[in-house]
Amino acid sequence: MTRRFRMLVLIVVMLLIGAGGMVVVWAQHDDDVPVTILGTWTAKQAEQFEAVLRDFGIPFRYQGTAAQREVLLSKVQSGEPPDIVIMPGIGELAEYADQNRLKPLNDLYEPQEYGAPWKPTGTPSENVYWVPVKADLKSIVWYRRGEEPATSPAPLRSWCMGVGDDGASGWPGTDWIEDLVLQREGPDVYEKWALAKGSVKWWRSTAVRTAWEAWAGLLRQDRGAAEHALLTDHRGAPNSKGLLFDGWGGCSLEHQGSFASSFYRNEAKHAGLTDSAPLLPGGGGRVRAHEVTGDFAALFSERPQARELIKRLASMEGQRSWAEKGGIFSANREVKPKDGLFEHEIAQRLGAGPRCLDASDVMPPAVRDAFYEAVLLTIARVAAGQDADIPGLLKDVQRVQDAQSARDVLHRATLKTVCSRR
Structure with a gap:
């Protein structure tokens, strides 16, 4: 073996060792990648x-x-x-x-x-x-301790309402519609609507339309309060004590999930909660299930x-x-x-007890977004003194649902249930 060949072999060996070292170092580094x-x-x-x-x-x-x-x-x-x-x-x-x-x-x-x-x-x-x-937990209403609500539907001015959100304005309004469908119709109908089960055009059904109309009827009680809800973030103003303790217009009730207590800051110790069913417009007064x-x-x-x-x-x-x-x-x-x-x-x-996942959360994103938009349009039209045209809004959402259902195979296959019955 010539001296030159031995040198070439040495160089190749060193390169292989170096390459192996680099592989080891890289592998170790990959393990540490956050x-x-x-x-x-x-x-x-x-x-x-x-x-x-x-x-x-x-x-x-x-x-x-x-x-x-x-x-x-x-x-x-x-x-x-x-x-x-x-x-x-x-x-x-x-x-x-x-x-x-x-x-x-x-x-x-x-x-x-x-x-x-x-x-x-x-x-x-x-x-x-x-x-x-x-x-x-949803299907609950927050109130200030010492101001327990009556067990009957509350007027609009009693509700501390805001439907704004940084990423998805409108969803607090969908919670009202969902809760009304759930308490008025029960878990079976609610689940079929959420999953678009069967051949029923659920967005144009009596169950969904009458719940929507009941909520719109509440909004029509005060156009100023409806406009305020449209322009208000569901968490309240920055650094505030949340909608409940801001008490705009004398409001004293908030239809909001269990996470709302974090918005109240130090005032949370003065908050109480109760089931929403007796206080909803036309809700029937009986708790059929809780939305979660x-x-x-x-x-x-x-x-x-x-x-x-x-x-x-x-x-x-x-x-x-x-x-x-x-x-x-x-x-x-x-x-x-x-x-x-x-x-x-x-x-x-x-x-x-009976519990149902939030309906809009399990819907395909396109349908969910159309739901949000229809809620915002309802409030905007009521605040402007216009006809909300609820049948027209629901017809538009149904069109989105129909287009989605034509290709949404896995969604129907994997999401078999939304509600627990016990």
Whole structure:
């Protein structure tokens, strides 16, 4: 072997060793790449959530935004989706699952710890694509302690109402429609409407139209109050005590989910809650079921670190830590609420009795957005003294539903139920 050839061999060996070293270094670096998480929690709640995640010992990078839908769509289209997304509702997640973008979670949670309607979709032979990591109660009304409401429908001026939102204005109004359908018609009709079951044109049905008209009739009681609701954020003004304790126009009631207590800041200790049914316009006075909502975690990545993070977050220990640090309510049966003025009342309703997931949250995004728009148009027309033309608005939403149903196979297949009957 000539000296020159030996030198060439030495150089090749060194290059191979160097390349191997680079591969090892890169692999080690990849293991340390933070798990990316996209959610809607910002400010204090984002800080509390990050405190929970730090306890897991898994490097992460959390991004909270009110424009989550737009941010996620942009990231997916650019080919750089987050490892984990946490969304308030599963209609949009069903679409991503339909596009084969979500990874199954079947072995990352304990099914027995989650009861209906929280139990993730799927059976042992089916894939599960999301798991609830936060729960909230709706179908309730908040009031100031010492000012308990009467057990009869309340006039518009009694309601502290705002339908604005940074990312999805209109949804607080959909909660009114949903609650009216639920309390007037019961869980069976509500579920069929939410999932567009059967051949019924649900948006043009008597059940939905009469509920919508009852709500519009409430708005017509005071055009000024209707206009104020249209222009007001559901959380109240920045740095305020929330709508309930701002008391615009003498209002004393707020139809809002359990998360509203966080808007009241230090005044939360002066808030009480009751079931909404007796106070709704034409609601019938009887509680047929409670509407509930949640934030659901899903995986866009198969990275082991991302899978492990979801596993820990959905576990009893992770949910208990999240409840303690963030003051949230959990869908996990093993997690008990902290002691407080209304925590046990909320937890009791979340854990027993007929409960139905928020209808707009399970609808396909196009239908949900049309629902939001129809609500905003109803308020705007009433505030302007115009005919709300509810049949026309519902006809337009039905057109969107019909177009969606023609191609929405997975949504109908995976979302079999919305309500628990016990």
